[in-house]
Amino acid sequence: MAASLQRLGLAGKYFINRTCALTRPIIGSRRHRATEAARQVVLNVPETKVTTLENGLRVASEDSGLATCTVGLWIDAGSRYENERNNGTAHFLEHMAFKGTRKRSQLDLELEIENMGAHLNAYTSREQTVYYAKAFSKDLPRAVEILADIIQNSTLGEVEIERERGVILREMQEVETNLQEVVFDYLHATAYQDTALGRTILGPTENIKTINRNDLVEYITTHYKGPRIVLAAAGGVSHDELIDLAKYHFGKLPARYKGEAPEMPPCRFTGSEIRVRDDKMPLAHIAIAVEAVGWSHPDTIPLMVANTLIGNWDRSFGGGVNLSSKLAQMACQGNLCHSFQSFNTCYTDTGLWGLYMICEPNTINDMMHFTQQEWMSLCTSVTENEVARAKNLLKTNMLLHLDGSTPICEDIGRQMLCYSRRIPLPELEARIDAITAQTIQDVCTKYIYDKCPAIAAVGPIEQLPDYNRIRSGMYWLRT
Numbered sequence: 418m419a420a421s422l423q424r425l426g427l428a429g430k431y432f433i434n435r436t437c438a439l440t441r442p443i444i445g446s447r448r449h450r451a452t453e454a455a456r457q458v459v460l461n462v463p464e465t466k467v468t469t470l471e472n473g474l475r476v477a478s479e480d481s482g483l484a485t486c487t488v489g490l491w492i493d494a495g496s497r498y499e500n501e502r503n504n505g506t507a508h509f510l511e512h513m514a515f516k517g518t519r520k521r522s523q524l525d526l527e528l529e530i531e532n533m534g535a536h537l538n539a540y541t542s543r544e545q546t547v548y549y550a551k552a553f554s555k556d557l558p559r560a561v562e563i564l565a566d567i568i569q570n571s572t573l574g575e576v577e578i579e580r581e582r583g584v585i586l587r588e589m590q591e592v593e594t595n596l597q598e599v600v601f602d603y604l605h606a607t608a609y610q611d612t613a614l615g616r617t618i619l620g621p622t623e624n625i626k627t628i629n630r631n632d633l634v635e636y637i638t639t640h641y642k643g644p645r646i647v648l649a650a651a652g653g654v655s656h657d658e659l660i661d662l663a664k665y666h667f668g669k670l671p672a673r674y675k676g677e678a679p680e681m682p683p684c685r686f687t688g689s690e691i692r693v694r695d696d697k698m699p700l701a702h703i704a705i706a707v708e709a710v711g712w713s714h715p716d717t718i719p720l721m722v723a724n725t726l727i728g729n730w731d732r733s734f735g736g737g738v739n740l741s742s743k744l745a746q747m748a749c750q751g752n753l754c755h756s757f758q759s760f761n762t763c764y765t766d767t768g769l770w771g772l773y774m775i776c777e778p779n780t781i782n783d784m785m786h787f788t789q790q791e792w793m794s795l796c797t798s799v800t801e802n803e804v805a806r807a808k809n810l811l812k813t814n815m816l817l818h819l820d821g822s823t824p825i826c827e828d829i830g831r832q833m834l835c836y837s838r839r840i841p842l843p844e845l846e847a848r849i850d851a852i853t854a855q856t857i858q859d860v861c862t863k864y865i866y867d868k869c870p871a872i873a874a875v876g877p878i879e880q881l882p883d884y885n886r887i888r889s890g891m892y893w894l895r896t
Contacts, residue, residue: 465829465839466656472672473644476663477829477839479651486652487822488560488659489549490568491830494640496620497543497613497764498679505585505620506636508541509628512585514548515539516577518570523577526563535560541618543605544764545834551823554653558662561648565666568641573630585625592619596702597773600873603691604704608769608871612684639679643672649830652822684767688869690884694877700755701781701876705788705887706771707868712763712835718848719860720761720770723795725807725814726857727772729758741806744791753784765835769871770864778877785882789890795861801854808849815845867892 467477496507515537517523530537535552548568550560592598602617609615619625648663686708710716728742732755740746748754757774776784819825832839868891874881882890 462842465841467833467838468656468660470643470660470663470668472668472670473642474663474667474670475647475833476656476660477647477649477833478654478656478659479825479829480654480656481652481822481825483652483822484554485551485822486554486557486560486650486654487549487551487826488557488564488648488650488654489547489826489830490564491647491649491834492546492548492568492641493544493645493834494546494636495542495544496616496618497681497684498640499613499616499620501616503624503628503632503636504616505618505624506628506632507546508618508620509581509585509625510633510636511539511541511546511548512581513573513577513633514567514571516581517572517574518566519572520566520570526567529559529563533559537563543614543618545831547827547830549823549826557650557654557658561659561662561666568637569670573633575630578628578630578633582625582628585619586622589619589622589625596875600702600704600773600875603693603873603875604706604769604771604871607689607691607873608686608706608708609684609767610687610689613682614684614764614767639674641670642674643667643670646670647830647833649826649833651825651829681765684764686767686871688871688888690872690874692872692878692881693875694879695875696877696879698876699777701776701778701874701878701881702773703776703781703785703872703874703878703881704771704773705785705870705872706760706762706769707865707870707891709761709763709768709770709864711766711768713765716860716863717763717768719852719856720768720864722804722807722811722849722852723857723861724759724761724770725811726795726799726803727759727791729756730754731756741803741810743794744787747787748784751780751783751787753780753787757784757788763835771870778880781878781880782882785887786890789887792861792865792891796858796866799854799857799861804852804854804857808852812846812849816842865891 463479463481465477465479467475469475494507496504499506515523515526517526521529530550533552533556535550535556537550539546539548541547548564550564552560605617606615646667648659648667650659709720726742728740728745730740730742730745730748734740734745740749744757748757754774754776757772759772760769762769772788774784774788819828829839869888870891872884872887
C-alpha cells in the first residue's frame with residue numbers, strides 16, 4: 418500500500434505556627450521571611466547548570482542526587498539536513514554507532530554496557546540526533562567515555578554497513594505496518610512537499626541500498642561540530658565533573674567549518690493532501706493539520722493550550738460523555754471514531770497543529786465536520802473556564818513528563834538546542850498562566866481560520882469530503 422509512496426510561582430500557601438498561631442499573628446519581617454522560605458521550598462528544584470567549552474560544545478546538567486543518571490549527546494543534525502541523494506544517512510549512522518569503534522568491537526561494547534548494568538540507546542528525528550546512556554551515577558565517567566568513543570571513533574566497517582542495510586530495510590517494513598507512522602509521513606510529505614521536512618527519516622529504499630562509508634563519514638565531518646552538540650545529564654551528576662569529562666573527551670571536536678557552515682534549509686508549508694484508498698482495510702486513518710510555528714515563537718504556548726483544549730480520546734476511556742473536551746464528548750455520544758488525538762509538532766521555524774483520527778468508513782464525514790467545528794469554536798467562543806482547565810492540564814502533563822532522569826535529560830538537551838537555554842519551570846508556568854480566552858481566540862484565528870490545511874488519509878476513505886469542501890469548512894463553520 419505504501420510501497421509506491423515509499424516512507425515518504427504559586428498563587429498562595431497557608432501556614433500554621435503550631436506554637437502560637439492562635440495567640441499572636443506573624444507580622445513584619447517575620448512574615449516576609451516565612452513567605453520567602455515558602456517560595457524557596459515550592460521552587461526547590463535542582464538548578465540546570467550550563468557551561469560552554471572553548472570549541473562551542475555546551476555542557477548542561479541537573480543534579481538531583483539520585484543513585485542513577487542519564488547522560489547523552491544532543492546533536493543539531495537530523496534528516497532535515499539531508500538531500501534527496503543522501504536522505505537516510507543520519508538514521509543509518511545512528512545504527513552504525515553501536516557496531517564497533519577503533520577501541521571496542523561490537524561485542525566488547527555490548528559486554529561493557531551489560532556488565533555496568535547500563536542502557537545505551539539512540540534515535541534520529543527530523544532535526545536532531547541523540548545518543549544517550551543510563552547508568553549508575555558512579556559510572557558517569559565510563560558512560561561519557563563510551564559516548565565519546567562511539568561518535569568520534571566508530572570504524573564504520575564495510576561488513577557492518579552491508580549487514581545494517583538489511584536491518585534498516587526490515588525496519589522500514591515494520592514501520593509500514595504502523596499506520597499512524599505511515600499517515601504522519603504522508604502528512605509531512607504533502608505539507609512540506611519538495612522540501613527537506615517532507616522526506617522521511619529512514620529514507621527511500623534506493624538510498625538505503627546505496628549509502629556507503631564515504632556518505633557516513635561526510636555527514637559526521639559536516640555536522641558533528643562543537644557548537645552543534647550538547648552534552649546533557651540528569652540524576653546523580655556533578656556539573657564540575659561533567660565539565661572535566663567533556664573537556665577531556667570532546668575538547669578536540671572541531672569548532673569551525675573548513676568552508677561555509679551548512680544552513681538549515683527553509684521548508685515552506687503547502688495546503689494539500691495525500692489519499693491512499695484501500696477499501697479492504699477496516700478503519701480509516703486520517704490526519705489533518707494547519708501550519709503552526711517553531712519552538713521559540715511566542716505563539717507556541719497558546720497553541721499548546723489550544724491543543725490541550727481539543728485533547729484526545731479512545732474508546733477504552735471511561736466517562737467519555739463527561740470529559741472536558743467537547744470533541745471527546747461528541748465522539749463518545751455519536752460513536753464517531755475509535756480514537757483521536759490532537760498534536761502540535763514543532764520544528765525550528767515551522768510546525769504542524771492538527772488532529773489524527775481513526776474512524777469507521779461511515780463516520781468519517783461527521784467526525785471531520787465536528788473536528789472543524791471545534792477548531793472554529795477556538796477562534797470564536799472558547800471560555801475562560803475551558804482555558805483555565807486546559808492550562809492546568811497542560812502544566813500537569815508537563816510535570817508528569819519530567820518523571821525520572823531520562824525524560825529530564827531529554828528535556829535539557831532538546832531545550833538547549835531549541836532555545837539555547839533551559840526554561841525554568843516557574844517561568845514556563847507563568848507564561849502558561851498569562852494566556853486568556855482572548856489569547857486563544859486571537860492565536861487560533863491567525864493559524865486556523867480560513868487556512869489551507871494539509872491532509873493525509875489511508876484506508877476506506879470514500880466518504881472523506883473532497884479537499885475543497887474541507888478547505889471551505891475552515892471558513893464557514895466559524896459563523
